[in-house]
Amino acid sequence: MSIRIGNGYDIHRLGPDRPLILGGVTIPHNLGLIGHSDADVLTHAIMDAMLGALSLGDIGHYFPPSDDQWKGADSLELLDQVHQMIKAQGWSIGNLDTVLVAERPKLKPHIETMRNRLSERLSVAMDQIGIKATTNEKLGPTGREEGISAYAVVLLTQ
Ligand SMILES: Nc1ccn([C@@H]2O[C@H](COP(=O)(O)O)[C@@H](O)[C@H]2O)c(=O)n1
Numbered sequence: 001m002s003i004r005i006g007n008g009y010d011i012h013r014l015g016p017d018r019p020l021i022l023g024g025v026t027i028p029h030n031l032g033l034i035g036h037s038d039a040d041v042l043t044h045a046i047m048d049a050m051l052g053a054l055s056l057g058d059i060g061h062y063f064p065p066s067d068d069q070w071k072g073a074d075s076l077e078l079l080d081q082v083h084q085m086i087k088a089q090g091w092s093i094g095n096l097d098t099v100l101v102a103e104r105p106k107l108k109p110h111i112e113t114m115r116n117r118l119s120e121r122l123s124v125a126m127d128q129i130g131i132k133a134t135t136n137e138k139l140g141p142t143g144r145e146e147g148i149s150a151y152a153v154v155l156l157t158q
C-alpha cells in the first residue's frame, strides 16, 4: 500500500448578512464568512490538503476567485470535483483531521453534523473525519472575531 499526506489552511473574514457555512453545514450566528464562493473555510482547507497530498496545486488553480463561474459556489460541489481528481488517480481517503479556529460561535454542538455531512459527501465512515474546534484565546485576527480559520491534514491511500 502507498500513502500520501497533505495539509491545507484557509481563513475568511467575518461580516454581516452572510451565512456561516462550515463543512457544508449552516451554523446560526450573527456573522457569516465573506468570500467569492460560499466561503466554507473548513471545506477549502480540506480540498487544499487533498490536492497537496498529490502535489496537484491548490484550489485557486482550479476554481480561480477571478472567475464568475465560482461566485457563490457551494464548496461541497467543489469538494466533489477535487475528490474525483484524486479518485481518478487511484487514491482513496485514509482519514482526514481538521482544526477550526473561531472565537465564536460555539462549534461543539455542530461538529457531529459537520462530520456526518463530510463523511456522506466523501463516502467514508465518520471515524475517518476528525473535526476539532478551538478559540484563539482572543489573540490575533481570529481572536478579535475578524475571521475564522481552518487547518486540515489528509492521508490518502492507494
Ligand atoms: N468556537 C469554538 C471554540 C472552542 N470550542 C470548544 O471549547 C473547547 C475549549 O476551547 P479553548 O480554545 O478555550 O481551548 C474546545 O476544545 C472546543 O471543544 C467550541 O466548541 N467552539
Ligand SMILES: C[C@@]1(CO)OP(=O)(O)OP(=O)(O)OC[C@H]1O
Binding pocket: 010, 011, 034, 035, 036, 037, 038, 039, 044, 059, 060, 061, 063, 064, 065, 066, 070, 071, 073, 078
Ligand atoms: C473556492 C474559491 C473560489 O473563488 O473560494 P473563495 O471564496 O474565493 O475562497 P478562498 O479560500 O479565498 O480561495 C479559493 C477560491 O478558489
